Amino acid sequence: MLAAIVRRTALFATIWIVLSENSAESVAFGLPAVAGAVWMSLRLQSPAHGLRLWRAAALLPGFLAGSLAGGLDVARRAFSLRPVLRPGWVVHSTSLLPGGRVALGGELSLMPGTLAAGCEGDRLLVHVLDCQAGFEGGIGTQEKRLARVSEGP
């Protein structure tokens, strides 16, 4: 617990220092903001299921490539004279914890052709922009990659 508090305080304090350009007069706002963020993060994500940020950094290249492909795909459709959309839904059974599901959903919303709309039980509802483009194939891959970021061996 203590280790989690120290780690999270360091993380949120770093974010505050970068955003406020390390100015002395912003400390009065920064201290309560950081304390509040740590408190809320402990309530929302227990230390037992914390994140390994250095593992998340390993996902960055794949994430950047995916969001580039996703943005290009949707831009191509938006600019085309007659946009080709074959929207539909797929249901993805997931074993991730609730926090992991939200993270997966958020990531899928930036990857090519997929958009998450929350869970029903342990089934993630995913909207697909084009049913014939095979976008849903990436969901399982993203889930496996994300699962490695959670704390564990």
Add this chain to the structure above:
Amino acid sequence: MSVELLRQIAVYALTGAGLVFFLAGTLGVVRFPDTFSRLHALTKADNLGLGFLTLGLAVNAERWADVAKLALIWALVLLAAGTVAQLVARSALVRGER
């Protein structure tokens, strides 16, 4: 060609690319047929637009602290965009727009 000129070209090219993607996102919102398809356009294209805009501004930045701040802003906006997209999609689904 001087380094400064190359830098200026990079700034214009990157911020220009960012604007093109913001335009694409807006066009998608106007042209796509339903709430969910529009959300695809908005989140993905605007994410990329902000990414290119951030890169362009980072090339133009004079201090590393500014680069770090820009990168952090992009990361925080990404987190917010991914989360908000799910919330909007969820509420549209609950209202029966499927």
